[in-house]
Each structure stands twice: as C-alpha cells, then as structure tokens.
Amino acid sequence: MSSAELNHAQTSAPLPPHPEKATLEGRNKILGIWLLIGAETVLFACLFGTYLALKGSNMNGPTTEELFQIPMVAAATLILLTSSLTSVLGVVGMHQKNVKKVMLWFGITVLLGAAFLGLEIYEFIEYVHEGHTFTGSAFGSAFYTLIGTHGSHVLFGITWITCLMIQVARRGLTLETTPKLFVASLYWHFVDVVWVFIFTVVYLMGKVG
Amino acid sequence: MATLVVLLVFALFIVAILTGGYNKQMISRFRSHWLWEWLTTVDHKKIGILYAIGGGFFFIFGGIEALLMRIQLFFPDNQFIVGRDFNELLSMHGTTMIFFVAMPLLFALMNVAVPLQIGARDVAFPFLNALGFWLFLAGGLLMNLGWLFGGAPDSGWTNYVPIALNQYSPGSGIDYYVLGLQIAGFGTTMGGLNFLATIINMRAPGMGFLRMPLFTWTSFVASALILFGFPPLTAGLFLVMFDRLFGAQFFEVALGGNPVIWQHLFWIFGHPEVYIVVLPAFGVMSDVISNFARKRLFGYTSMVFATLLIGFLGFMVWAHHMFTVGMGPMVNSIFAIATMAIAVPTGIKVFNWMFTMWGGKITYSTAMLYAVGFIPTFVLGGVTGIMLALPPADFQYHDSYFVVAHFHYVLIGGTVFGILSGLYYWWPKMFGYKLNETLGKWNFWVFFIGFHLTFLIQHFIGLFGMPRRYFTYQEEDGITLFNQISTVGAVMMGVGALLFVANIVVSYRNRTSLVAGNDPWDGRTLEWAISSPPPVFNFAQLPQVRSLDCWWHEKMEGNKEMEPAEPLDHIHMPNDTPLPIIMSLGFFISGLGLVFRAFEVGVLGLVVVVVTMFVRSFKPDHGYHIEVEEIKATKKGA
Numbered sequence: 001m002s003s004a005e006l007n008h009a010q011t012s013a014p015l016p017p018h019p020e021k022a023t024l025e026g027r028n029k030i031l032g033i034w035l036l037i038g039a040e041t042v043l044f045a046c047l048f049g050t051y052l053a054l055k056g057s058n059m060n061g062p063t064t065e066e067l068f069q070i071p072m073v074a075a076a077t078l079i080l081l082t083s084s085l086t087s088v089l090g091v092v093g094m095h096q097k098n099v100k101k102v103m104l105w106f107g108i109t110v111l112l113g114a115a116f117l118g119l120e121i122y123e124f125i126e127y128v129h130e131g132h133t134f135t136g137s138a139f140g141s142a143f144y145t146l147i148g149t150h151g152s153h154v155l156f157g158i159t160w161i162t163c164l165m166i167q168v169a170r171r172g173l174t175l176e177t178t179p180k181l182f183v184a185s186l187y188w189h190f191v192d193v194v195w196v197f198i199f200t201v202v203y204l205m206g207k208v209g
Numbered sequence: 210m211a212t213l214v215v216l217l218v219f220a221l222f223i224v225a226i227l228t229g230g231y232n233k234q235m236i237s238r239f240r241s242h243w244l245w246e247w248l249t250t251v252d253h254k255k256i257g258i259l260y261a262i263g264g265g266f267f268f269i270f271g272g273i274e275a276l277l278m279r280i281q282l283f284f285p286d287n288q289f290i291v292g293r294d295f296n297e298l299l300s301m302h303g304t305t306m307i308f309f310v311a312m313p314l315l316f317a318l319m320n321v322a323v324p325l326q327i328g329a330r331d332v333a334f335p336f337l338n339a340l341g342f343w344l345f346l347a348g349g350l351l352m353n354l355g356w357l358f359g360g361a362p363d364s365g366w367t368n369y370v371p372i373a374l375n376q377y378s379p380g381s382g383i384d385y386y387v388l389g390l391q392i393a394g395f396g397t398t399m400g401g402l403n404f405l406a407t408i409i410n411m412r413a414p415g416m417g418f419l420r421m422p423l424f425t426w427t428s429f430v431a432s433a434l435i436l437f438g439f440p441p442l443t444a445g446l447f448l449v450m451f452d453r454l455f456g457a458q459f460f461e462v463a464l465g466g467n468p469v470i471w472q473h474l475f476w477i478f479g480h481p482e483v484y485i486v487v488l489p490a491f492g493v494m495s496d497v498i499s500n501f502a503r504k505r506l507f508g509y510t511s512m513v514f515a516t517l518l519i520g521f522l523g524f525m526v527w528a529h530h531m532f533t534v535g536m537g538p539m540v541n542s543i544f545a546i547a548t549m550a551i552a553v554p555t556g557i558k559v560f561n562w563m564f565t566m567w568g569g570k571i572t573y574s575t576a577m578l579y580a581v582g583f584i585p586t587f588v589l590g591g592v593t594g595i596m597l598a599l600p601p602a603d604f605q606y607h608d609s610y611f612v613v614a615h616f617h618y619v620l621i622g623g624t625v626f627g628i629l630s631g632l633y634y635w636w637p638k639m640f641g642y643k644l645n646e647t648l649g650k651w652n653f654w655v656f657f658i659g660f661h662l663t664f665l666i667q668h669f670i671g672l673f674g675m676p677r678r679y680f681t682y683q684e685e686d687g688i689t690l691f692n693q694i695s696t697v698g699a700v701m702m703g704v705g706a707l708l709f710v711a712n713i714v715v716s717y718r719n720r721t722s723l724v725a726g727n728d729p730w731d732g733r734t735l736e737w738a739i740s741s742p743p744p745v746f747n748f749a750q751l752p753q754v755r756s757l758d759c760w761w762h763e764k765m766e767g768n769k770e771m772e773p774a775e776p777l778d779h780i781h782m783p784n785d786t787p788l789p790i791i792m793s794l795g796f797f798i799s800g801l802g803l804v805f806r807a808f809e810v811g812v813l814g815l816v817v818v819v820v821t822m823f824v825r826s827f828k829p830d831h832g833y834h835i836e837v838e839e840i841k842a843t844k845k846g847a
Contacts, residue, residue, distance in 0.1 A: 028333040028410050035402045039436050046444035046477070050459065050470055057465020134457060138465035141457035145448070163826055176829065 015097055019178040026179035033183045037190045040153075044194050047146045048201060055206070057138040061131050064139075064206030073203045076119045077195065080154075083112035084192040087161075087185040094181055097173055102181070106165055109188065113158040120151050143202070150198060153191045160184050213807055217798060249785040251335035252745060256342050257320030258639060261632070263346050264313035267305050268706075270353060274302035276703055279663075279696040285684040295680035296363035297382070301353075303366030304386065308393055309349040311486045311624050316341075316400055318631045319428045319489060321639050323404060325736035325743065326422045328413025328752050333406035334399075335783045336825070341400035343793035348393025351800045355385035359804075362386035365678060367475055368449070370460040370468045375453055381804050384453060388800035391446045394439050395796070401435025404428055413735070414774040415754035419513065422734040422758075423499075423506060424631075426513050427492030430520040431485045437524070438481030445474035454803060469534060476527035484523040487619065488516060490627025491558060494580045497634050498562050500730055501577035502569025505758055508561040515554035515561075522551045532600045533607050541600040548598035555591060559584060574730070575649030579630035582657050583622060590618030593668065608678075611671030617664045629656075629709070636716075637725030641741045645723065648712040656705025662698025666691050733761035738771045744843045746780045746835055749773075780835045792821040 016022045020030065055064060087109045093101025124144070127133075134144045161184050168177050239245055250256060278298050281289045290298065324332055332338050355361035359381040364373040373383045408429045412421070421429075449471065451457035458464040460471060499506040506512060528536060528544040562584055571577070593615040597603050606612060629652075637643045670691050675682055682688055716723055728737040738760045739748060752771035756762040763771055799814025 024410070028406055031406045031410055032334060032402060035405055035436055039398060039402070039440050042437050043440035043444055046441045046474055050444070050448065050474075053467055053470055054459070054465065057467075059465050134455070136458075136464070138458045138461070138467065141451065141459050141466075145451065145457070163823070167827065171829075180826075 015173060015175070015178070018095070019173065019175055020094075020182035021179075023175050023179070026175065026182075029179045029183050030186070033186050037186070040190065044146075044149070044197075047142075047149055048197065051142040051146045051202065054138040054142040055202075058132075059137040059139070061133070061136050061140060064202075067127060067130065067132055068203050068206050070203065070207060072119065072123065073199065076116050076123075077199045079112050079119070080116045080192050080195050083109045083116070084189055086112065087188045091182060091185050094173060094178055099168060099173060102168060102173065103165060106161055106181070110158045110161050110165070113154055113161075113188075117151060117154055117158070120147070120154075146202065147198065150191070150194055153194070157184070157188050157191050161188065213802075213805060214809055214813075217810055217813065246785065248790055249339075249787045251331075251339045251783050251785055251789075253320045253324050253332050253335070253338060254639070254742065254745075256338050257317045259342050260313045260317035260320060260345075261639075263342070263349070264310050264317060267309035267313070267349055267353075271302055271305040271310050272703060272706060274298045274305070276699055278302065279699040281680060282682070282692045283696045285682050285686070285689050287681060291680050293360075293363055296365075296678070297355075297361040299678055300362045300365050300368075300386070301356075304352065304362065304390070305349075306620075307366060307482065307486065308390060308397075309345070309352075311620065311628070312397060313342075313345055314628045314632075315431075315486060315489045315624070316345075316397075318424075318493065318628065318635065319400075319404060321635050322631075322736055323425050323428050324407065324411070325638070325739070325747060326425045326734050327408060327411060327416050328735050328748060328754060329407060329411035330747050330751075330780065331411075331783065332403050333410055334403045336786065336789065337399045337403050339786070340789040340792060341396040341403065343790045344396025344399070344796060345393050347793040347797040347800075348389045348391070348396065351392060351797055351804075352385050352389030354801070355382055359385075367479070368471075369475075370449065370452070370471045371462075373449060373453075374460060383449070384804040387446050387450045387453065388803055391443065391450070392793075392796045392800055394442055394446070396793075397435055398439045398443075401432040401439070404432040405436060408432075413748075413751045413754055415759075416735075417754075419510065420754055420757045420759065422492075423495035423509070423512055423516075424489065424492035427488040427490075427495075427516050430516050431488040434481040434485045434488070434520055434523060438478050438485060440478075441474045442478035445471055445478070448474070450803075454806070469531075472531055472534065473527070476530045477524075479530065480527040481523045483619070484519055487623045487627075488519065490583075490624045490631075491516070493627045493631040493634070494562060494583055495558075495565075496734065497576045497580045497630050498565050499758075500634070500732055501572045501574060501580075502566045503572075503731070504565055504569040505733075506561070507564035507567075508557070509757060511557055512561050515557040518554040519551060522547060522554070526551065529598055529603075532603045538600075545598050545600050549595060552591065552595055559588060574633070575644070575646055575653055576630045576634040576730075578650065578653045579626045579633070582653065583626040583630070586618060586622030586626065586660070590615060590622050593618065606671065608676050609671035610667045610675045610677055613677045614664045614667035614671060617667070621660055621664070629653075634730070635736075637729045638736055638741050638743070640720075641725055642716060642720040642723040643725050643729055644712050644716045645719070648708060648715060652705055652708040652712055655708055656702055659698050659701025659703075659705050663695050663702060664698070666694050666698075670695070728760075733758040735760055735771070738763070744840075746782060746840070749780075749840045749844055750775050750777055777837055777840065779837055780840065781832055782835060783832045784830055786830065788821050788825050792818050795821065 020026050058064075086105045090102050090105035090109060093105055124147075132143070133140050135141070164177065164180050164184055168181070171177060247255060247259065250259075277290055278295065281287050281291070281295060320332075320338070324330070352362070362368065362382045362385055364378055364383060364386075368383065368386055371377060373386075408421070408425060448457070448459045452459050452461070452466075458466045460466045460468045462468070495506055495512060526544055526548045528540060529548045532541050532544075562580075566581075573581070593611070597606055597612065597615060633644055633649055670688050671677075673686070673688050673691075675686070675688055682692070725741050727740050729741070730737070735752065735754070736743075738752065750773035752759070753774035755772070760771065795814045795817030797814070798817065799811045802808065802810025802812075802814055
C-alpha cells in the first residue's frame with residue numbers, strides 16, 4: 001500500500017468505485033486467492049483421480065447405484081449454487097457501499113452454506129447406516145475423503161464469511177474490509193464449482209455406472 | 210499420552226501467564242531481547258538469513274547420515290549399521306537433503322535476492338513469508354524427533370506403500386514422515402504462492418517481464434511448480450495418514466485399495482520437485498556467469514523460454530520413475546519421449562552459458578568456479594538421465610547405484626553447486642562483507658574433487674549390479690575397492706563442507722578487511738545498486754528500470770545510482786509479529802499429538818492454529834511509517 005493510499009484508508013474519505021482493487025495490498029490479496037485456487041484445483045484433481053480409480057472397490061458394501069439418492073443431492077446442489085448467486089449480490093452491495101445489503105446477502109450465503117452442510121451430514125449418516133463406511137472399503141475411503149474435503153472447505157468458507165461480516169459490522173466498508181469480502185466470495189465460488197464437478201462425476205456418473 | 214496432555218496444558222498455561230499481561234516486566238524483557246526481533250521478523254532479508262541457518266542446520270544431519278552410510282559400505286559384510294537402522298539413515302538422508310536442505314537454502318537465496326532484483330520494498334505477503342519459514346522449521350524438527358522417540362522413517366524418501374503402512378512399518382517412524390512433510394509442505398506452498406504474487410505485482414516501474422534477471426525468472430517458474438506440484442504431495446500424504454491413523458483402505462489391496470495411486474501422486478509431485486530445486490540453481494549460474502564474464506547473458510530470451518518449457522515439461526514426465534511398475538509399452542514410450550524432450554531446453558541453457566563465457570573477460574572468483582564446475586558436472590548427470598529415460602535400458606539400471614550416481618550428479622552438481630555459488634555471490638549483499646576467496650577456492654576444489662570421487666565410481670558400482678538402499682555386499686562381488694573409493698570421496702566432501710564453515714568463521718572475524726561496499730563484483734542487476742546490507746525498506750525511492758541488466762546500463766551511462774521513479778516520501782512498512790511462530794507451534798503440537806495417537810493433543814494444536822488465524826483477521830495491523838528525515842539519514846550513513 002503506498003503512503004497516499006494508506007492515508008486514504010485512515011481518513012474516512014469516500015471509497016473509490018472498486019475499493020477492493022484500490023490498494024496494492026488488495027490487489028495482492030486478489031492475485032493470491034487466484035493462485036491459491038489454482039493450487040486447490042490440483043488438490044481436488046488428485047482426490048477426484050483417486051476416487052475414480054477406487055470407486056468400483058466397494059467390496060461387500062453397497063454400490064454407487066444402490067447408494068446415491070439424486071433428489072436429495074440435487075437439492076443440496078441447488079442450495080449451494082444459489083449461495084454463489086447471493087454472494088455475488090453481496091459483492092454488488094459492497095460496490096454500492098451499502099452495508100445493509102452486504103450483511104443481508106452474505107448472511108443468506110452463510111445460511112445456505114450451513115443448510116448444505118446439514119444435508120451433507122445427514123447424507124453421511126444415512127450412508128453409514130447402509131453399510132458404506134470410511135474404513136469398510138477403498139471406495140468408502142475415497143468417497144468420504146473427496147466429499148469430506150469439499151465439506152471442510154464449505155465449513156471454512158462459512159466461518160470465514162461470518163468473521164468478515166462481524167468485521168464489517170464493527171468497522172464498516174473500508175479499504176481493508178472490502179478486499180477481504182471480495183476474496184472470500186471468490187473462494188466461495190471456487191467451492192461451488194468443485195461441487196458441480198462432484199455432482200457430475202460422483203453422483204450422476206455413479207448412477208449411470 | 211495423558212502425561213503428554215498434562216504437560217502441554219501446563220506449557221500453554223505458562224505461555225498464557227507470560228503473555229497474558231500477568232507479568233508485564235517479563236514481556237518487556239522478552240521484547241527487548243535481540244532474539245525477539247528474529248523470531249517475529251517479517252523482513253524478507255532476515256527471513257532469507259533464517260532460511261539459510263535452518264537449511265545449514267539440517268545439512269549437518271543429512272551429511273552425517275550420508276557419512277555413516279558410506280562408513281557401513283567401506284567393507285564387505287560390515288556390521289557397523291545394518292538392517293532397519295540403515296534404512297532409517299537412507300530415508301532420512303534423502304528426505305532431509307531434499308526438503309530441509311535444498312529447498313530452504315534456495316528459499317534463502319530467493320528471499321535475499323528476488324525482491325532486490327525486481328526493485329521491491331518487500332514481498333507481497335510478508336506475514337506468509339515468515340509463516341512459511343516457521344512451518345518449514347516445525348516440519349523439519351518434527352521429522353527429526355523420530356530419531357529420539359520411536360524410530361525414524363525407514364521406507365525411503367519415496368515412502369512407497371505398502372511397506373509404509375502399519376502392517377510392514379509398525380511404530381511411529383512413518384508418522385513422523387507423513388506429518389513432518391505435511392507441515393513443511395504447507396510452508397513451502399505458501400512460499401511459492403508468495404513469490405509468484407511478488408514477482409507479478411511488485412516489480413519496479415520499467416521492470417517488464419523480459420527485463421527480469423534470470424534468477425528472478427527461474428524463481429518465478431520454480432514457484433509456479435511449487436504451487437501446482439505440492440498439492441499432489443499434500444493429497445498423497447493425507448491418504449497415507451488416513452490409512453495409518455484412521456483405518457482408511459486406500460492402499461490395502463484386500464479391501465480394494467491400490468498402492469500404485471501413491472506412486473502416481475508422489476511422482477506427480479516428485480518430478481516437478483526435481484525442477485523446483487534445480488531451476489533456481491540455473492538462475493544463480495546464469496547471473497553469476499554473466500556477472501563474472503562481464504557480458505550480457507547470451508540468448509536471454511531463449512533462456513527465459515527454455516526455463517518456461519522445462520517447467521511445463523516437468524509436469525509431463527512423472528511416470529518415468531515408474532517404468533518397471535508395468536504400465537505397458539505405450540505409456541512407457543510416451544513418457545520416455547516426453548522425458549527426452551526436456552534435454553532440448555536444457556541443452557539450450559548449457560550452450561547459452563558457454564556462449565556467455567565465450568569472449569568474456571572472465572574472473573574466476575569462488576562463485577564463478579562453482580558455476581563453471583557446475584556445467585560439465587550437470588551435463589554428466591543429464592546424459593545419464595537420457596540413458597535412464599529409455600525404458601528397456603531403465604529396466605537394467607532401475608534401483609541400482611547407477612540411479613544413485615545419476616541423481617547425485619544432478620542434485621549436487623546442479624543444486625548444491627548453485628547454492629554455494631549463490632552464497633558466495635550474495636554473501637556481501639546479505640552481511641556487508643565478502644567471504645574469504647582463498648579459503649573459498651580450497652572449499653571449491655576439495656568439495657568438487659571429493660564429489661566426483663564419490664559419485665563417478667557409483668555409476669560403475671551400479672552397472673556391476675549393486676542395488677541402491679542395500680546395507681551390504683559380498684567380497685566376491687568384486688566391488689570392494691570401488692565402494693572404498695566412494696567412501697574416501699564422501700569424507701573429502703565432508704572436509705569440503707567443513708572448509709565452508711571455516712570460511713564463514715574466518716571471514717566473520719576479518720569482516721572489517723573484507724568490507725564489500727554496494728557493488729563488490731561490479732554487478733549488472735538491481736540488487737548491486739543499493740547498500741550492503743540494504744536498509745529495511747531496500748529502496749529509498751523505487752528505481753526507474755530502463756533496460757535488461759539495468760544497473761550495468763546506468764553505470765555505462767555514467768550514472769552513480771539508479772534514476773528514481775518517485776519523489777522521496779515516507780515509506781509504509783509492515784509490523785513484526787509473533788503470530789507466524791505461534792501458528793507453526795500449533796501445527797507442531799498437532800503433528801506431535803497425531804504421531805503419538807493422542808488425538809486430543811492433535812485437536813489442541815489445531816485450535817491454537819485457528820485462534821491465531823482469528824487474531825490475525827480481527828486485529829487490524831496497519832504497520833508503521835518511516836519518515837523522510839530517517840530515510841535521508843540512512844542514505845547518508847550508507
């Protein structure tokens with residue numbers, strides 16, 4: 001952050017049109033999150049590969065066709081994709097310098113994320129009852145690792161966005177909080193995109209064999 | 210286990226008392242201690258020095274392990290260190306040298322040189338930079354704790370399953386490997402991300418991509434390889450951890466698992482890793498050769514594109530480590546051809562280095578000696594690499610001492626020579642005085658001859674049939690003399706390394722007579738335009754870069770310093786912070802807890818991590834300003 005920009009942050013002058021990119025620190029953060037998303041893509045690619053290699057190894061447990069219930073997973077997908085939309089609306093609110101709008105839409109994003117997590121936990125409990133466990137077969141290990149890694153990203157995302165909402169409530173939209181919000185919403189989109197692949201590769205392809 | 214919990218809670222209690230305001234005097238005593246400044250620093254120059262100390266520390270371990278193995282192999286049927294102990298030595302030697310010596314020492318050079326070479330005041334994420342270092346140290350220490358508690362890892366640096374699973378490796382040895390590398394790997398990934406962002410976003414005005422010094426370029430490509438190469442290792446280590454600690458079945462054939470998955474994940478990381486450690490060394494060589502030949506680097510643009518091509522192809526060749534797994538002739542052929550293709554950009558580089566020296570006014574300083582010694586040594590390693598790239602031939606060489614000789618030629622001839630060259634070259638910039646050149650030449654020649662004595666003969670030991678990782682051989686094998694020559698060479702390398710240490714000590718004592726000044730080598734790149742060691746803000750005014758080798762350009766124009774790109778104004782700097790070391794401590798506690806299967810402690814460590822993340826996010830840290838008068842005073846003092 002150059003000195004002129006910093007002075008700007010400390011006095012309460014009006015925010016520039018794209019406050020998240022107004023400081024070097026903000027620009028660094030945005031580039032940094034894109035790089036992190038690149039690394040995370042590779043991480044998920046490895047887990048997808050492992051899953052595809054092991055998905056037939058269900059041993060005596062249920063197969064993918066027997067296990068997956070598309071309606072519930074479709075509902076979870078819809079919830080998560082909607083949360084991506086609401087986070088976009090939150091960023092729009094940020095650009096309009098409208099704290100209320102930011103709090104509303106990011107709040108809804110967090111709630112939708114939590115609902116998704118709830119459905120996922122319910123789903124896991126169901127599967128365990130049907131004999132599909134983490135330690136029972138290589139398929140089970142690969143399934144729970146892939147979906148669980150995604151789920152932990154969702155958990156991290158909603159915790160992160162909640163923390164940022166508290167900061168916005170305390171300090172308002174500043175040159176410091178706006179890049180954070182923007183970066184968190186980028187991360188949230190990435191988590192959603194990964195889920196689109198999980199829905200296709202794991203659930204849909206699991207149904208058609 | 211319960212005792213461990215009690216001890217940890219007690220330790221945390223004490224920490225809370227000391228930091229929680231109960232004892233203000235104690236805190237201020239801590240804060241005024243010189244060590245506090247180093248533990249909390251976010252200055253890239255200091256972090257570079259910390260990385261160098263850390264890498265040097267683990268080099269002692271890795272070196273002793275190597276010497277012990279060579280002593281065991283001095284006589285046929287020797288009983289000095291056999292069986293599992295020998296396996297532990299070779300596993301820890303490989304892992305230590307790659308992850309805890311080569312990588313931190315390269316990060317040391319990158320931290321010292323890259324921000325200065327691109328005209329930046331700091332890296333893009335100073336906090337992450339510090340965190341990366343402390344995570345590396347936490348991971349390295351955790352892994353080496355295995356020597357004290359429960360045995361070190363013993364499944365080779367590649368940690369192949371199923372021998373790394375509970376059934377064949379009971380005890381906690383492999384757990385140290387899995388968790389130590391995981392923690393260090395997080396740190397390395399952050400370091401790579403940080404340097405990518407720094408080089409993309411923080412270049413001085415006029416410093417276009419095709420004006421960056423080659424060391425910055427190779428660091429850039431190596432950082433990209435880190436960013437995309439380390440996640441497969443992270444994924445693979447998680448799978449092994451789940452199998453060992455939580456009863457998953459990824460690699461258990463009886464329950465449908467597949468051990469080859471680990472090999473793929475490991476080598477999708479492992480092959481780019483080879484280029485991660487060698488590309489920055491290429492960069493050092495390019496800068497050093499151009500500097501001491503007093504010529505512009507021959508074929509600069511082709512060097513840049515060769516670097517990018519090597520980085521790209523580095524991801525395309527991992528399965529050449531797995532020719533004998535049985536993937537079939539088609540897969541093997543494709544990977545063989547891709548592997549041989551890498552020889553083309555590498556060849557471009559070798560010729561460019563030689564053409565740079567051609568007709569140059571060469572000074573053989575120690576840095577230059579290492580660079581010149583590197584060229585034939587690395588070519589030898591490259592040629593045996595091409596031999597190994599042919600699947601039918603590889604079936605013969607596989608897992609023999611021929612392979613050991615090959616990768617030591619590349620890793621020592623490339624990486625270690627590069628690091629030593631870089632240390633001699635940038636030492637004056639780091640500390641303000643040069644290293645002693647006479648001792649430096651002794652250091653080079655003893656190390657160089659010792660190296661070839663050790664490893665040239667190992668090609669033949671391998672061709673005569675000695676497999677790698679074996680702790681003994683028979684007298685009638687007829688390789689006793691060869692092994693003895695190799696051991697003598699290893700001792701000589703040890704002496705060479707000690708000469709380097711001696712040089713550091715002697716030069717420190719005589720530092721007043723070795724004072725370097727800003728530009729001791731009559732350099733070409735931006736780091737030589739500022740004082741040695743540089744002030745905390747590096748550049749009082751960001752420089753205007755007007756060409757490749759911009760400092761040389763200004764000198765040829767008759768200028769005494771770089772043209773400033775901005776008026777003199779106060780400078781904003783980040784505050785020092787103890788959070789990175791606390792966060793790393795949390796990871797360390799967590800890792801240790803998981804190794805001992807004390808899952809409460811594992812969770813406790815992660816809680817520490819999460820709490821520090823909250824503190825970092827919620828506590829605004831605006832940094833501080835350096836005022837214009839202070840900058841002027843620093844400038845006059847320098």
